[in-house]
Every structure is written in structure tokens, then in C-alpha cells.
Amino acid sequence: MSGQSLFPRLEPLLPRVRKPVQYVGGEGNSTVKPWEPASVRWCLLYPDAYEVGLPNQGLQILYEVLNEQPDVVAERTYAVLPDLEALLREHDIPQFTVDAHRPVGDFDILGVSFATELGYTNLLTVLDLAGIPLRAADRSDEHPLVIAGGHAAFNPEPVADFLDAAVLGDGEQAALDITDVVRAFRAAGSPGGRQELLARLARRRLVYVPAFFDVRYGDDGAIAAVTPNRDDIPARPAKHTLTDLDSWPYPKAPLVPFAETVHERMSVEIFRGCTRGCRFCQAGMITRPVRERSIDTIGAMVEAGLAASGFSEVGLLSLSSADHSEIGELATQLADRYEGTKTSLSLPSTRVDAFNVTLANEFSRNGRRSGLTFAPEGGSERLRKVINKMVSEEDLIRTVSAAYAQGWRQVKLYFMCGLPTETDEDVLGIARLAREVIRAGRAASGQRDIRCTVSIGGFVPKPHTSFQWAGQAPWQVVDQRLQLLRDTVRADREVARAVGFRYHDGRPSIVEGLLARGDRRVGRVIERVWREGGRFDGWSEHFSYERWERAAAAELEPLGVSLDWYTTRDRAEREVLPWDHLDAGLDRDWLWSDWQDALRESDLDDCRWTPCYDCGVCPTMGTQIEIGPTHRKLLPLAPVPSLPEKQPLPEKQVPTSAASAS
Amino acid sequence: MPPRRPDGPPTPPPVARVRLRFAKRGRLRFLSQLDIARTFERGLRRARIPMAYSAGFTPHPKVSWVGGAAPTGAASEAEYVELGLAADVDPEALRAALDAALPPGLDLLACVPAEGSIADRIDGSHWRIRLPGVTETELSRAVAALLARDSVEVERKTKNGPRPVDVRAAVICAVCRAELPDCAILDVVVRHTTPAVRPDDVLTALGVVAVPPLTFPVPPEPTRLEQGLIRADGTLADPLIPNDSDTGRSAGRLPA
Ligand code: SF4
Numbered sequence: 001m002s003g004q005s006l007f008p009r010l011e012p013l014l015p016r017v018r019k020p021v022q023y024v025g026g027e028g029n030s031t032v033k034p035w036e037p038a039s040v041r042w043c044l045l046y047p048d049a050y051e052v053g054l055p056n057q058g059l060q061i062l063y064e065v066l067n068e069q070p071d072v073v074a075e076r077t078y079a080v081l082p083d084l085e086a087l088l089r090e091h092d093i094p095q096f097t098v099d100a101h102r103p104v105g106d107f108d109i110l111g112v113s114f115a116t117e118l119g120y121t122n123l124l125t126v127l128d129l130a131g132i133p134l135r136a137a138d139r140s141d142e143h144p145l146v147i148a149g150g151h152a153a154f155n156p157e158p159v160a161d162f163l164d165a166a167v168l169g170d171g172e173q174a175a176l177d178i179t180d181v182v183r184a185f186r187a188a189g190s191p192g193g194r195q196e197l198l199a200r201l202a203r204r205r206l207v208y209v210p211a212f213f214d215v216r217y218g219d220d221g222a223i224a225a226v227t228p229n230r231d232d233i234p235a236r237p238a239k240h241t242l243t244d245l246d247s248w249p250y251p252k253a254p255l256v257p258f259a260e261t262v263h264e265r266m267s268v269e270i271f272r273g274c275t276r277g278c279r280f281c282q283a284g285m286i287t288r289p290v291r292e293r294s295i296d297t298i299g300a301m302v303e304a305g306l307a308a309s310g311f312s313e314v315g316l317l318s319l320s321s322a323d324h325s326e327i328g329e330l331a332t333q334l335a336d337r338y339e340g341t342k343t344s345l346s347l348p349s350t351r352v353d354a355f356n357v358t359l360a361n362e363f364s365r366n367g368r369r370s371g372l373t374f375a376p377e378g379g380s381e382r383l384r385k386v387i388n389k390m391v392s393e394e395d396l397i398r399t400v401s402a403a404y405a406q407g408w409r410q411v412k413l414y415f416m417c418g419l420p421t422e423t424d425e426d427v428l429g430i431a432r433l434a435r436e437v438i439r440a441g442r443a444a445s446g447q448r449d450i451r452c453t454v455s456i457g458g459f460v461p462k463p464h465t466s467f468q469w470a471g472q473a474p475w476q477v478v479d480q481r482l483q484l485l486r487d488t489v490r491a492d493r494e495v496a497r498a499v500g501f502r503y504h505d506g507r508p509s510i511v512e513g514l515l516a517r518g519d520r521r522v523g524r525v526i527e528r529v530w531r532e533g534g535r536f537d538g539w540s541e542h543f544s545y546e547r548w549e550r551a552a553a554a555e556l557e558p559l560g561v562s563l564d565w566y567t568t569r570d571r572a573e574r575e576v577l578p579w580d581h582l583d584a585g586l587d588r589d590w591l592w593s594d595w596q597d598a599l600r601e602s603d604l605d606d607c608r609w610t611p612c613y614d615c616g617v618c619p620t621m622g623t624q625i626e627i628g629p630t631h632r633k634l635l636p637l638a639p640v641p642s643l644p645e646k647q648p649l650p651e652k653q654v655p656t657s658a659a660s661a662s
Numbered sequence: 663m664p665p666r667r668p669d670g671p672p673t674p675p676p677v678a679r680v681r682l683r684f685a686k687r688g689r690l691r692f693l694s695q696l697d698i699a700r701t702f703e704r705g706l707r708r709a710r711i712p713m714a715y716s717a718g719f720t721p722h723p724k725v726s727w728v729g730g731a732a733p734t735g736a737a738s739e740a741e742y743v744e745l746g747l748a749a750d751v752d753p754e755a756l757r758a759a760l761d762a763a764l765p766p767g768l769d770l771l772a773c774v775p776a777e778g779s780i781a782d783r784i785d786g787s788h789w790r791i792r793l794p795g796v797t798e799t800e801l802s803r804a805v806a807a808l809l810a811r812d813s814v815e816v817e818r819k820t821k822n823g824p825r826p827v828d829v830r831a832a833v834i835c836a837v838c839r840a841e842l843p844d845c846a847i848l849d850v851v852v853r854h855t856t857p858a859v860r861p862d863d864v865l866t867a868l869g870v871v872a873v874p875p876l877t878f879p880v881p882p883e884p885t886r887l888e889q890g891l892i893r894a895d896g897t898l899a900d901p902l903i904p905n906d907s908d909t910g911r912s913a914g915r916l917p918a
Contacts, residue, residue, distance in 0.1 A: 012881050016881070020692040020735065021694065258697040306707075309708070310705060643710075643749075643752065
């Protein structure tokens with residue numbers, strides 16, 4: 001277990017791959033610590049390409065939190081692109097970290113961050129390249145513990161066979177507590193080996209260990225029961241909830257990559273959780289309750305992050321950033337602070353109301369002004385009631401008119417297709433909205449050359465949401481509705497050229513649906529797809545629906561279930577769902593009644609400004625809503641000493657040739 | 663709030679311009695020109711260099727890259743960039759501050775006030791290429807074969823498809839020596855052409871003219887040592903020193 005650098009062997013291969021820069025490490029604010037004498041060594045994996053994984057906040061936070069511990073080494077690894085994968089296999093070089101290029105298999109813990117289910121095949125590539133047996137059952141004491149986290153870990157059952165453990169919820173404190181357990185266990189001489197270590201972690205309520213639970217299936221194919229197979233562990237592993245976010249201001253020094261990545265900015269998370277209650281939104285359900293960072297902590301994080309990174313844009317992240325109790329003050333005070341510095345601030349997406357246009361104006365006051373994004377999600381008022389996204393058409397038109405009138409030229413509208421109860425009419429509502437938006441925009445701005453981009457994502461029912469029982473729309477239905485919508489927009493001479501239309505075909509959503517709501521039997525499908533070459537399923541150029549369909553037929557049908565069974569089938573109230581034994585705090589009966597309310601097109605308010613509606617999270621988890629306002633003010637920044645004025649150029653500074661050919 | 667227009671008021675012209683020479687070393691040789699530009703922009707902000715900006719909705723700091731960048735994967739001791747500044751600052755203080763804000767491997771070697779056009783002071787590059795797995799004898803034979811020809815064309819992939827480039831015509835001089843018994847070193851001065859003749863092209867040309875053909879078992883390691891105006895003796899004048907091409911220095915001298 002040496003931690004020796006593989007770089008000398010890797011380097012000669014790099015001229016032969018696309019984008020070698022993503023494998024060299026050395027990014028701004030990256031950390032390399034000595035292998036000895038660390039007592040616990042974490043390798044953090046984002047199972048997608050570097051350009052997607054590097055900006056991931058969860059991974060950056062854990063990287064920093066863990067490396068702050070004097071006796072902990074934390075390094076990062078990402079999925080290598082297929083060209084390098086082939087070369088690594090040819091030259092027998094294992095999966096490496098980008099920081100010190102150490103073999104991933106040498107670490108104590110491989111922490112995997114699953115933001116989406118489409119990274120599952122990449123996990124298998126990484127394990128295989130690292131020389132770690134794919135199945136947890138085949139690993140020995142010399143192999144790292146493979147621990148998953150991230151939103152997809154709230155139903156880790158499809159990858160249960162490949163994981164030693166999963167952490168539900170916020171990872172900061174959990175990662176430190178896991179480190180403590182591992183450190184103490186090793187200091188005691190690792191009594192009882194790997195199994196005992198996992199048992200200790202489970203007993204401390206830190207992780208869910210799939211191997212400690214048995215799943216029985218009934219004759220109808222559904223799960224009959226999930227039961228723990230030891231009596232010393234909790235029967236319902238629960239999620240972790242970080243409180244007092246002000247005392248966890250991470251990342252303090254954002255990573256600054258050389259390579260182009262999907263987000264060319266730094267991010268500051270302004271709150272965690274969301275109780276708007278959008279019924280499709282897994283993130284909102286599993287991160288409750290709302291916990292805000294205060295305005296002064298946010299101000300300090302923005303300043304520290306900018307000084308440490310040199311980024312020129314700051315994204316104020318959360319699930320619904322305009323809902324921060326002091327967002328208006330934040331916008332104005334940050335814009336004042338960065339006046340004249342070409343620093344722009346952005347919100348990931350904005351709520352549909354006029355206040356948000358004012359916000360966006362403030363945010364872009366000192367820097368770049370890109371487009372404005374609104375997410376009505378559903379094309380008709382009826383459908384928006386079903387999903388509990390309460391936006392009226394008048395609000396939307398008023399909001400975008402204000403935006404166009406104030407000089408914004410590009411508005412992006414985000415919708416979903418395939419929502420429960422959706423009809424062709426609902427989807428055609430999107431075309432009508434787009435037309436109204438363009439008309440209103442032309443009237444408000446007095447210009448014809450305004451644009452509106454309509455982006456449509458396929459809806460995938462997710463665990464721990466009110467829609468967890470819903471049958472997913474077949475991909476053929478989604479494709480046909482999108483086609484109808486596109487034809488309708490194209491046929492509308494008046495606005496066709498002003499409306500951009502972005503969508504994907506419906507088939508990847510079906511695979512995402514299989515992986516999202518699957519049980520342990522789906523693991524065989526994942527493994528077969530991977531063995532047949534499946535990689536990077538989130539990338540349209542690598543994704544093959546046929547491969548998934550074939551593998552699902554081969555692996556599931558002998559067991560009496562199918563791809564359809566997992567995706568397009570409605571579930572009954574009492575069916576045991578694969579994730580029912582995992583506690584996100586949500587009361588199952590409340591979720592079911594919310595599902596029934598959805599079908600009745602009945603909406604629900606936010607518990608931040610109306611009384612608690614008993615979703616169950618706060619009492620179950622012992623947490624409460626943490627919001628402002630604090631009424632504190634950001635102080636202007638102290639002036640920075642500038643570079644000295646120019647002096648006459650001394651003789652010795654005349655540059656000489658740095659190297660010569662002698 | 664009044665509407666903001668992309669054209670807006672024009673930004674003031676730069677108060678001063680400086681010219682920097684920098685190196686791209688070690689593992690950072692795998693940075694592309696875009697990666698370098700991105701890293702510079704962030705370094706400039708971290709170092710709080712008072713940059714002049716372009717106008718518009720997406721203001722950019724005034725950074726001009728001089729000439730053709732060393733290709734991704736090639737190291738360099740002689741890349742050049744010009745900065746437009748919003749304040750007149752001491753070039754050495756700027757160099758030190760920016761160097762400290764850039765990662766090791768992107769190293770600033772010199773900074774001078776910009777005078778005249780630097781593009782007019784660069785028409786050639788001196789490359790040194792390490793060739794592990796190639797002996798000096800093999801390399802010398804190939805170099806002699808190349809120099810004996812009037813023209814050796816190789817295909818270069820460009821944005822507009824493959825284009826033939828005449829490597830022989832661009833090579834001013836080429837010298838070989840042995841670093842180790844099984845590692846030869848090639849020093850070559852090439853004239854800048856369009857498209858540029860890169861180290862890869864030189865090696866491809868050497869590969870095809872040699873009898874038997876020369877192959878490279880290990881990826882060659884090119885480093886650009888100098889750029890400048892090619893003097894009559896095959897050395898390069900330093901583009902940061904006005905009129906250096908007249909001084910007849912011999913520092914970069916290569917026997918022809
Ligand atoms: S328990 Fe009540 S207050 Fe807490 S998140 Fe649920 S609805 Fe809101």
C-alpha cells in the first residue's frame with residue numbers, strides 16, 4: 001500500500017489522448033499531502049468526465065473538509081475518457097488520482113459522489129481499473145471501502161452489490177465521523193477486519209450497509225420484505241442533516257481548473273433544502289428542511305473564494321435561490337461591493353416573478369449579462385397544479401416582459417415532458433406560452449430580434465417524492481409529444497424563428513428511470529451493460545438505448561420482471577418500494593396523500609411562510625427550519641493595496657534569453 | 663433601471679501596455695492555448711493587476727496572445743503575451759505579482775513596456791526536441807537526408823482539412839547530438855509559415871526521408887527555446903529587445 005505516483009508511467013501516454021490536461025492535476029487550490037504518516041486516506045470519485053466532475057460542489061467540499069484534518073489525505077479521481085481507458089489497460093496502469101497520481105486501490109476509502117444514476121457504469125470502470133473487485137462480497141481487507149453518497153445514494157439498491165456502504169444526506173460531518181471510526185479501528189489493530197469495520201459504521205448510524213439487509217421478493221415480482229440480517233444495527237438507516245451552515249463555510253478555496261469545465265465560475269451555496277414542494281423534485285424532498293447561510297457568511301465566502309480563485313463569476317447556489325430570506329439585500333449589497341470590478345453574480349434559475357428581474361439586474365450590474373432562466377416546468381395551468389409549481393400565465397408574461405423591457409434579449413424557459421396526467425394539450429400549452437412570451441417581449445422592448453429558448457427535459461419519477469408511485473411515460477409518448485410541439489412551434493410563422501427548441505429524445509429517461517427506482521436485481525443489468533461496453537451514459541455520443549434494452553431483457557425477464565415493470569408501471573399504495581427501509585425523514589403517508597392531491601390538481605403552500613404541513617422531516621430528524629432575516633449588512637471591502645507605480649526600468653531588468661542552444 | 667445595451671459607452675483605451683515572456687513547463691505543457699488564456703485571466707484577477715477591459719455585455723480583459731502558441735503537449739521557454747492596463751504599473755512588480763498568482767509551470771520570465779509591434783520581431787522559432795529511444799546516428803542520418811532535399815511536404819490537419827506543408831523550406835538549420843546513447847537531441851530553427859511547421863511536422867518529415875524510415879518508440883519531447891527574428895547566422899533576436907536583430911549576439915548560435 002505505497003501510494004507511489006504513477007505519473008512517470010502515465011506521462012508518455014498523455015500525448016496520445018484527447019484533453020490530456022484533465023489528467024495532470026496541479027489545479028489552483030488543489031492539495032497534495034504526504035502519504036506517510038497519514039492515518040486515514042480518502043479517494044473521492046466523481047464518476048463522470050473531469051470536465052463535468054471538477055465543479056461538483058459536494059466533492060470539493062469533502063476534499064477540503066477532509067484535507068483540513070492533519071492526519072487525513074484526500075485526493076480526487078474522475079472517470080477517464082475511453083481513449084485513456086484503452087491505453088491504461090494496454091499498459092497495465094491502474095486508475096489514478098489527479099492530485100498525486102496515486103493508485104486508487106491504495107486508499108482506505110473510495111468515496112463516490114452520485115449526483116445522477118447515469119454514473120453507475122462509470123463506477124464499474126473505475127473499480128475495475130483500480131483493481132478493486134466489482135462486487136463488495138469479493139473484496140478483502142486490502143481493498144478500499146467503497147462508500148457512495150450524493151442524491152442518487154437515497155436509493156442505492158441498483159448498485160448495492162458494488163458498494164460496501166452508502167451515506168444518506170449531508171456528507172460533511174458524516175465524512176469526519178467515518179474517518180474517526182476508521183482511525184480508531186485501525187489504531188486498535190483492525191479487529192474483525194472489514195466486516196467489523198462496516199458493522200461499527202452501521203451501528204454508529206453513519207452508513208447504510210446493503211450486505212446487512214436481505215431482500216425477499218414476492219410472486220408478483222415486487223419486494224415482499226427488506227430485513228436486516230443482524231440485530232446490532234438500526235433497521236432504518238437515516239439521512240444526515242447538517243445544521244448551522246454558517247459554521248461550515250466550504251469550499252473556502254474553490255478548485256481552479258486549467259481545463260474547460262461545465263461551470264466556468266465559483267459557487268457559494270446560500271441555503272440547503274427547499275420546501276416549495278414541487279412534487280417531481282427529489283432534491284427538494286430529500287434535503288429538507290431549509291437551512292440558510294446568513295448574509296454575512298455568504299459575503300465572506302464570496303470574497304474569500306474570489307480572492308483565492310480569480311474567478312469572475314459567482315453562482316449563488318441552492319434549489320431556489322430567490323427564496324433566500326435576504327436575497328434582495330444580498331443582491332444589492334454584493335453588487336455594491338463589487339462595483340467596477342467586472343465581477344458578476346448569478347442565480348442558477350429564477351422564480352417567475354418580476355422581483356427576480358430586478359434581482360438579475362443587480363446581479364449582472366458589474367459583469368456579464370447572459371440570459372435569464374425561468375422554470376414553469378408545466379405547459380398548462382392544470383399541469384402546474386399537478387406538480388405544485390404555482391405559476392400563472394399572467395405572472396410569466398409580466399415577468400418576461402419586464403426582463404425584455406430592461407434590456408435582456410435572451411430568455412430561457414425550462415419545462416418537463418412526460419409528467420403524470422399529462423396530455424397532448426398540456427404540452428401544446430408550451431407553444432402557446434412561447435408565442436405569448438415573444439409577443440409580449442416584442443411589445444415591451446420595441447424590438448423584433450428577441451429570443452426565447454424552450455428547453456425540455458424528460459420527467460423521471462424519483463424515490464422519496466410524491467411521484468414515486470407514478471408510472472413513467474413511455475418514451476414513444478414523450479417523443480411523439482415533443483414532435484407535435486416542435487411542429488406546432490415551427491408552423492407558427494410569427495414566432496418560429498424567435499423560439500429555440502432544446503430537447504432530447506425520451507429513451508435515456510427510461511434508463512434513468514430504471515436506475516432511479518430499481519432494486520438490487522437491476523445491478524445485473526448495469527453489470528451486463530458495462531461488460532458490453534457501456535460507459536458515460538449521461539453523454540448522448542456514448543449512450544446506447546439498445547444496449548440497455550437488450551441487457552434488461554436478458555437479465556430481468558428470467559426473474560419475471562422487465563424494463564416496463566420498473567418504469568412505466570403505476571405502483572400501489574402498499575407496494576414495498578426498494579428504498580422504503582431508508583429514512584429520508586419523509587412520512588410515507590404524507591407522501592401518498594400528496595400524490596393523491598396531485599391527481600386531484602390540488603396545490604400546497606411552502607412551510608416557510610405557512611404552517612407546517614407535517615411532511616415528517618423535522619420531527620423525525622430532530623431538525624428545524626433555519627432561516628433569516630438577520631438584518632445584517634455587508635461592509636464595503638477594505639481597499640486593496642495596488643501595485644507600485646512604475647519606476648524607471650533598471651538596467652538589469654532588460655530580459656535576456658532564458659535558454660540558448662549552446 | 664435604464665436598459666443596458668451591449669454596445670454601451672466605449673471603455674477608455676488602455677493607459678499602458680506591457681509585454682511578457684513566459685514559459686510553459688513540466689506537466690503544464692499539456693495545457694492548450696485556451697487553457698493558458700483561462701488560467702492567465704484568473705491569475706490576473708488573483709494578482710489584482712489593473713487590467714483594461716473591452717466594452718459590451720461580456721467585458722474581457724485586454725490580453726493579446728502573440729504569434730502561434732506552442733502546441734498542446736509541447737513545452738516552451740518563449741511564449742509571448744501583451745496586456746492592456748488601466749494603470750501605469752512597474753513591469754517588474756507586475757511580473758512578480760502575476761508570477762506568484764500563476765501555478766508553477768506557467769512561469770513569467772520577463773516583462774517590459776510594449777513599444778512597437780512585437781509581431782514584426784518574430785518570424786522563427788528555435789525548438790529543442792528530446793528523442794528517447796532514438797540514437798544520434800539514426801537522427802543525423804535523417805537530418806542529413808532532410809537537408810539534402812529541396813522540399814519535403816507533410817500533411818497537416820487544419821481547421822479546413824488536411825493541408826500540405828513544406829517542412830524543408832521552413833527549416834533554417836538543424837543540429838543533432840546525443841544526450842544519452844539511446845536518446846538524441848535535435849535543435850532546429852524553423853521559419854514561421856502558414857500553417858506553421860510544428861515539431862511534429864519536422865519529425866514526420868524526418869521519419870519519411872530517412873532510409874530506413876525513422877520511428878519514435880517513445881513520444882518525443884519538444885520544447886520551444888526561443889522565438890524571434892532569424893538572423894543571417896541562424897540565431898534568433900530577442901523580440902523584447904528593440905533592434906536586437908542588428909546586434910549580432912551569438913547566444914543562440916547554431917552551427918548551420
Ligand atoms: S416537517 Fe413541517 S416544517 Fe419541517 S419541512 Fe416538513 S412541512 Fe416543513
